[in-house]
Amino acid sequence: MWRFLWRSIDRFSLQYFKHVINELQKIKVVDMYNRELVVDLLQSIVEIVTYGDRQDSQIFECFMEHQVLAEFVRVLKISKNSRIEAPLLQYLSIMIQNMDSEYAIYYCLSNDYVNNIITHPYKFDVGDLAQYYISFLRSVSNKINGDTLCLLVKVHGDAVVSFPLYSEALKFTQHGEKMIQTAIRALTLNIYNVSDDMVYQFITTPPFSKYFSDLVHSLKEQCIHLDNLVHALEEMGINQRRKELLLKTERLVDDLYYLKDILCVGESRLSNVVTQNVINLLLVPILHPLLQLRHSGGSNLSPIPSLYIVSCLIQVIGGKSIVNYVAGVLLYPYMSSSVRDAWEACLSSAVFNHFNDMEKSPCSTKSEGAESVNGSPLCRHFPEGRILDLILSDNHSLSLASLFLLLTLTESQDLEDKLASMVSLSAMQHGMVMEESILVKFMPQILNALLNVLASEPPTTVQIKWHTGWFLRKLLIFQGIRLDEHNFHLFNNSFERSCICVEKELDGCWFDHIIDVLRNEWASCKTALEESSQSKDPLFLLEFTICQITDGDATSSHVAWQRMVDVVKVFILHLQLKAFISKGEFLEKSSLDSIVVLPFDSAKNLASGLSSASFGSEVSLASGIPCRIAFSNAGTRDIYLIPVARGISGKLLLVEKHPFRSQRGVVIAIAPLAGLSVSPDTVKL
Structure with missing residues (x-):
């Protein structure tokens, strides 16, 4: 008998479940005094229901019979500053997430229980309630499908008039918490993927269609902030x-x-509302100022951020309407009448409404014999030759950014055939006549512009030159790897200058590491040149702004190291391009040993001579760093410091200039540098 009295209670039994429900029903008000008790009861109910959904059908039948969800709603209503909302929403989320039975899910979403919980007047300014609320909404959205969606909407006639799960979630779209923003997007996508005709109509008409325009407006604001950041970069360090x-x-x-x-x-309907907003609210304000249109609604972004954003739009979003709109704007001056007609036909009427509005504003650029759409002479809004003006610009960053956008369009699968023929990179592409391609017509000028970038002197950076090499390879493949005489001569001159720069570094303080850098950077250069267009991140367009600014706090040793590395990188680039132009393929690393002999024999000999130098030896001062050292017994003397390293060990030579031979000196001291790590950040002379 006594053993029976002390027997433990089965927490997952039907009897105990009824006991917990009964205890919850006795609660008449929830305040700070009984809050913990109510939380324990809610937790027990959720645990038992989750267990019963998988193990005991009688438990869920009891859950329905006693209308436990109605008790959850009642607890919310009788709460008096008890902060019961957060744990209640948390336990509900757990219960819904763990339900596997379609029957159980259907019941929970019916009878308006969930809608009542969603629309309860919460005070989100207290604690982290918003996170629990959004987590609950997301849990519900994860369980809806074509059969259960109708349980969460209210319909009048043939139209949805209320959809609390969606409308309440949209109120948090501007919330500062990243987790909440992510949850809202997951929730909306869950709804979009299971909606029916009436729900789509509800979502894509005012006031809820404003969500999509707000998204694009937010993108536009981000573009403006990005542009401001690009102009403010000089005030920051390079890492920042x-x-x-x-x-x-x-x-x-x-x-x-x-x-x-x-x-x-x-x-x-979803696609149309998103596309229309992207074109009218983002692309038009960005592209038109870029092409120097006098439209008052322009964003006035600077060119490179504008080109970056449009390139991202093409790469990420794509779609026939967006891709063909961008292509049409850029290529309009070069279109034949048939191509122009095809472009105008493929755009939605919503896009042309913008041009009708533009017609009311003055525009200085006009073209005789222009075609019209809905009475709007479109061509007067597109200055002739503008995209090529950008590509052939003396601003190297602007030139590469413009060409990247054009090549991104070229490879888009959404580009209409006749537009594709105008920028085609293949003679057989789309079966069109190749003479229509502006890339064919202006290829010599484009290649010349790229070669001028390649041959340019600082401040043009190594990064810009490597990306220039990528463009050259891509266009040379299209050209059948042919350069005309003028461009071939220009490349050879650039190659010779790169060799001269390397030879100058043989007299620098880091000469003995040139070969190591050459080997280390070889694979990186080849990978960069062979990168596919689809995987090439347009971010490199913005990084030009970083590369063109040099930090002024670097030590002279660090500057010398970086200069040597940059020179070697440019030399590798020229070696690879020379091989590609002559043989149609890049050099492999296995052929590196036979290549480096040309300019580096003298470096090996010089390094060998220095490494074997001893006290009193006569050595070259070519790689020495001049300085003045005060000696206790000999006063201040002009001395040259010559670091010599092999691998991770080396020595430091102190050399005094020879009295009769200006380029030679005598070793007066040697300091062993055991465990030397050759890093510009750690070297201290």
């Missing part, structure tokens, strides 16, 4: 610049991928 750029661009690209996910739902 890169960090800030990455943060801004990652958020922008995330938003673009979200729009892409919406378009991938494949519902025409």
Whole structure:
């Protein structure tokens, strides 16, 4: 008998479940005094229901019989500053997430229990309630499908008049918490993927269609902030610049991928509303000022951020309407009448409404015999030759950014055939006549512009030259790897200058590391040149702004190291391009040993001579660093410091200039540098 009295209670039994429900029903008000008791009861109910959904059907039948969800709603209503909302929403989320039975899910979403919980007047300014609320909404959205969605909407006639799960979630779209923003986007995509005709109509008409225009307006604001950041980079260190750029661009690209996910739902009304907003609210204000249009609604972004953003739009979102709109704007001056007609036909009427509005504003550029759409002479809004003016610009960053956008369009699968023929990189592409391609017509000038970038002197950076090499390879493949006589001569001159620069570094303080740098950077250069267009991140366009600014706090030793590395990188680039032009393929690393003999024999000999130098030896001062040293017994003397290293060990030579031979000196001291790590950040002379 006594053993029976002390027997432990089965927490997952039907009897105990009824006991817990009964205890909850006795609660008449929830305050700070009984809050913990109510929380324990809610937790027990959720644990037992989750268990019963998988193990005991009688438990869930009891759950329905006693209308436990109605008790959850009642607890919310009788709460008096008890802060019971957060744990209640948390336990509800757990219960819904762990339900596997379609029957159980259907019941929970019916009878308006969930809608009542969603629309309860919460005070989100207290604690972290918003996170629990959004987590609950997301849990519900994860369980809806074509059969259960109707349980969460209210319909009048043939139209949805209320959809609390969606409308309440949209109130948090501007919330500062990243986790909440991510949850809202996941929730909306869940809804878009299971919606029916009436729900799509509800989502894509005012006031809820404003959500999509707000998304694009937010993108536009981010573009403006990005442009401001680019202009403010001079005030930051190089690492801070890169960090800030990455943060801004990652958020922008995330938003673009979200729009892409919406378009991938494949519902025409959703696609139309997103596309229309992207074109009218983002592309038009960016592209038109870029092409020097006098439209008052322009964003006035500087050219390179504008080109970066449009390139990202093409790469990430794509789609026939967006891709063909961008291509049409850029290529309009070069279109034949048939191509122009095809372009105008493929755009939605919503796009042309913008041009009708523009017609009311003055525009200085006009073209005789222009075709019209709905009475609007479109060509007067597109200054002839502008995209080529950008590509052939003396501003190297602007030139590469413009060409990258054009090549991005070229490889888009969404480009209409006749537009594709105008920028085609293949003679057989789309079966069109190749003479229509502006890339064919202006290829000598474009190649010349790229070769001028390659041959340019500082401040043109190594990064810009490597990207220039990528463009050259791509266009040379299209050209059949042919350069005309003038461009071939220009490349050879550039190659010779790169060799001269390397030879000058043989007299520098880091000469004995040139071969190591050559080997280390070889694979990186080849990888950069062979990178596919699809994987090439447009972020490099913005990084030009970082590369063109040099930090002034670097030590002279560090500057010398970086200069040597940059010179070697440019030399590798020229070697690879020379091989590609002559043989149609890049050099492999296995052929490196036979290549480096040419300019580096003298470096090996010089390094060998220094490494074997001893006290009193006569050595060359070519790689020495001049300085003045005060000796206790000999006063201040002009001395040259010559670091000599092999691998991770080396020595430091103190050399005094020879009295009769100006380029030679005598070793007066040797300091062993055991365990030397050859890093410009750690070397101290």
